[in-house]
Amino acid sequence: MSMSYAFINGIEVVSMPTNLYYSRLDDQGLPFIGQEAQFQINNYTALENVHRLNIGGNSIPAVNDTGMYRNWYDDYFYLVPAGVVASNTSIKLDYSIIPQYTAPDDVYRTARSMGSNRTENLLYNLTWRLPVDSGFRYLVRLHFCEFDPYVETASDRRFSIYIDNKTAEAAFDVMEASGGKGRPMYKDYVVMIGNTGDKSEYTLFIALHPKNLFSAYADGFLNGLEVFKLNNSGGNLAGPNPAPQAPPAGNEESSPKAEKSNTKRKLLFSIGGCGIGLLIILVLLCCIIVWRHRKMHWYGAYCKGSRFCCWMDPYKRKSFWAKSSSLPDELCRHFSLDEIKAATSDFHEALIIGVGGFGNVYKGFLDNGETIAAIKRLNPLSRQGAREFKTEIEMLSQLRHIHLVSLIGYCNDNSEMILVYDYMINGTLRDHLYDTKNDPLTWKQRLKICHGAAIGLNYLHTEVKYTIIHRDVKTSNILLDEKFSAKVSDFGLSKMDPKIDVVNTGVKGTWGYLDPEYARGHALTEKSDVYSFGVVLFEVLCARKALDQKLAVDQVNLAHWVKKCIADGPLYQIIDPRLRGKISPECFKVFVEIAESCIQEAGVNRPLMNDVMEKLGFALELQETADAGKEKINPAGEHSYQDILFPLARDIDVDTLGSNVIAAPNPVHDSGSSLSYDIFSSTISPKEL
Structure with a gap:
């Protein structure tokens, strides 16, 4: 009697547009990887979706699909190596090549590329590893849309496409194939995965490699990916079940005498097996005890003297x-x-x-x-x-x-x-501020990241048994997860302070972020982290390095330059140009005040991290409130604020400021580090500045 059976839990029928995944009657067919002939997918072909990925973007639930209730998943579980996430949410898509329902807009507005390092890119492939069943043909659909502002013409970015370690495209050019930027398209291929013996699973590799010759950029990219299993010649989509083992040949055990003898034999085998198993267990226990004793002896010697052995x-x-x-x-x-x-x-x-x-x-x-x-x-x-x-x-x-x-x-x-x-899929905060092809972070994203990092540092300072001083706070030690939530990292230089006030220790950290008071007197307190975090805040606002030897002498050190700008008035020099018009005046005022207070020369004049955390939260609330007000006036439109060229006086109603307003230091109140300014009108245009 066969033990094989089949079952199904449910059936769902969803309408699909004609020819979305099938070849049109006038088509010659699809490229068959490794074969000279084309492959025709017709109404007699059954397709089972195996993978549907939004490359470089977040998962897209079925309700946000184009009406066909498909789930699009993110790709980082399948990717080797990570590549560079790219997006262009503002580009207007031109669906002149494919229907708009082919994939959601977010698929074509996000991508993953190899980055800008030509030398490194030529040494490896950007690869996705996809598990599939062996013994079937697969339809592979690759979605493309060129939106990189640096790519302007055909041949700017050409790359090879490999499917199952075979060449699908020797020199593919999205701009050439689609006819322009912002025009979504896809390429379909069919690949045969043969039987692999006893293994029913197979890893399908899809890889991109830059084309060095006749290409301005050594880079490749992909926006979306779909893989479908095609039915075999018998119309089947199911992989084979393991064959049941046949009973022993012969019928001699069917008699009562043979059955009785067999029972005795099984009993003897069971008793003998139990005895041998017990002996093996005893031997293993002895080995584990000896091994553990030796292991602990070695480890104890390694960390002798530490309360964390x-x-x-x-x-x-x-x-x-x-x-x-x-x-x-x-x-x-x-x-x-x-x-x-x-x-x-x-x-x-x-x-x-x-x-x-x-x-x-x-x-x-x-x-x-x-x-x-x-x-x-x-x-x-x-x-x-x-x-x-x-x-x-x-x-x-x-x-x-x-x-x-x-x-x-x-x-x-x-x-x-x-x-x-x-693993933090979005890398470090520094990766998104400068020297990168990543899209710039919005001001609200930057605020949330700074606020999250401050929460993490405040936890170290106040919410653990003993104060922990990080000692190496910088943008490269703030990691970002898939939601761009901040994670403080790298505790190799951290110090635990049981007295909570001062730790006397050798100076360690990163120049540019290093607390000058700590560097001079070797007195480490939690205020040293506050100074470093203040540099991070200005690094986020300016999108420039804490130390940049390529700049003029007075601008090399970001913290020193910021203080000079605050003292002299031209604070507009430090703001990331991509943020101008994006920051509400109220939010800007609070943010600069707290950042400037963090980098005070004397630690006693700096705030506690708890105060920094709370004021950053307040700045975020101010920005969100201002954005909500703009949203009421202009729903779904872009929000723009007057360019903030200088700090605003604390006693001025920012809503009453005109467009031709600049600030100058108040000679009575200005002490070189204060944010108190007089306001006077001017007809100087931003271009003249």
């Missing part, structure tokens, strides 16, 4: 003081070096997503690709070493907060020191 024990993974915590035991997972190598393809250069003082950071795929992680590997030549490695684990293994990066685990096998974190 338990972090090295893979069975406890908690510090002594946190034993009563309700947090799970899996706070700090120990990885073997083999696991790390498998996750990073043996530390392949194509998976490097960041480089820092500690070493390279790799994008890794753990647990058979189910978990994406950021894997930081210590460079033996790095000035940071075992102490920072241990400090990072000690700190993060006991901290859990929505605005702190989460530590998954570590590896310290074979002299390797490796840290494993949650």
